Amino acid sequence: xxxxxxxxxxxxxxxxxxxxxxxxxxxxxxxxxxxxxxxxxxxxxxxxxxxxxxxxxxxxxxxxxxxxxxxxxxxxxxxxxxxxxxxxxxxxxxxxxxxxxxxxxxxxxxxxxxxxxxxxxxxxxxxxxxxxxx
Numbered sequence: 001x002x003x004x005x006x007x008x009x010x011x012x013x014x015x016x017x018x019x020x021x022x023x024x025x026x027x028x029x030x031x032x033x034x035x036x037x038x039x040x041x042x043x044x045x046x047x048x049x050x051x052x053x054x055x056x057x058x059x060x061x062x063x064x065x066x067x068x069x070x071x072x073x074x075x076x077x078x079x080x081x082x083x084x085x086x087x088x089x090x091x092x093x094x095x096x097x098x099x100x101x102x103x104x105x106x107x108x109x110x111x112x113x114x115x116x117x118x119x120x121x122x123x124x125x126x127x128x129x130x131x132x133x134x
Contacts, residue, residue: 001088005081005111005129006044006051010064011073014056018043021054033108040064042108053079053108077115079127085112088128092116104130 011017039062057065098117107113116126
């Protein structure tokens with residue numbers, strides 16, 4: 001793993017949360033994107049070398065909707081940039097980690113993604129991210 005790519009924060013309403021985070025971080029939201037497969041809309045912020053992703057559910061089927069129902073708004077996941085997501089997934093499986101995806105899938109911000117089960121990472125949902133080169 002190279003470094004933390006972003007922190008994902010579950011929110012109930014981007015229209016409320018975006019202005020709040022723009023004030024808090026003293027920067028504008030640079031991108032919003034719907035990820036249909038995950039039933040979410042995302043909003044991204046960048047400060048120096050750090051990125052924050054806000055996630056709002058678009059359906060009750062969304063993991064974000066279930067997370068907020070159970071725990072309320074807050075930190076949802078920590079995403080790590082990897083050079084080769086398939087190699088990293090194989091390494092983690094060999095080490096005994098459970099992955100929530102059998103194959104990488106397309107996520108927001110031009111990334112391939114895969115999640116590591118939080119029960120295997122001290123209760124923290126971890127996301128692997130690889131840039132998609134097109």
